[in-house]
Amino acid sequence: MAAASTSKKSQASAGPAAAMSEAMQVVEELRRFAEEISGMRAEIAQLKASELATERLPAAGRQLGQITETTEAAANAIMEAVEEMLQADAADSAAYKALVSNKAMAIFEACAFQDVTGQLIKRVSETIFQIESRITRIADRIETTAFPEMPLTTRQQRERELLLNGPQAKAEAIAQDEIDALLADFN
Template identity: 40%
Template sequence: MASDGPDSKIAALYRDCRDLAKYISGARREIAQMRPNHLKAEQIPRAGQELDAIVQATETATNTIMEAAEEIMAAGVDSQPVNDAVMRIFEACSFQDITGQRITKVVKTLQHIEERLDALQRAWGPDLGYDEPPPEADEEAALLNGPQLEGEGVSQDDVDALFD
């Protein structure tokens, strides 16, 4: 028959502590698998830069579209269908404002995640700084880097030079 004596209580406490230690150890391992240093130092800032580039690109495109519409308007074409179409172009261009505001919200969320990662690292100590190496991408996947930011990648001239 199980005893409720002091030895039994100490044994139960020991088991609980061992389970808790296992749980903490597992949690540390899982956090390390998230590669927090890489997330904080590279992936999150990169995501912010990509979002900034989206805002910049849509703004440039919107201004180009509006300049063209303004030129049509300035030409003084006396045609209701043309005026209506120009009006619709201006209306549609307002997407850029909304897009910018939505992206700003996403950037704030990224900043919040970055702060939480900092707090997590402070709470768990410096040895959490170890990042597990990323899984190796296959040859083709490693080539899929998407559009590059301003100043990165190669220009068309650089590409042409490789074919000369």
């Protein structure tokens, strides 16, 4: 009886202390949580999402479009020059030589596209690098497990099913003679 009375007393005295300790823990958790949120806010502010959306990404899109146009124009200029050389009458050797010389210069001029596209590609690469590094910093703080795996879009699903991988990096691509060997194995 006496022992039971002592136990009840100690529970009664431990109750408020335990509750206080738990409350302190919750407060500490909330404080750390607030710190995390504050840090993430700073990271998100550094993302400069509005600048990315209104300036950098549209600029990168325009630059990629410009690359396509520039390379297409160069390819067409080169092919036009070559077609004219192939169709030229070589009977008049002086005139033929002058034409070939003229068209060769046109080809050299068209090859200047590489300088322009090189610069544009460099700018797009810089934008992608900036986006990647900022997102990586945020992902590191949040923990990647916080992001559930996104379902594939219809386009991604189609690309996966039809193997629409596009041009491969050298390490992943196989050469024509390897392709020939692969086809020969089937035969």
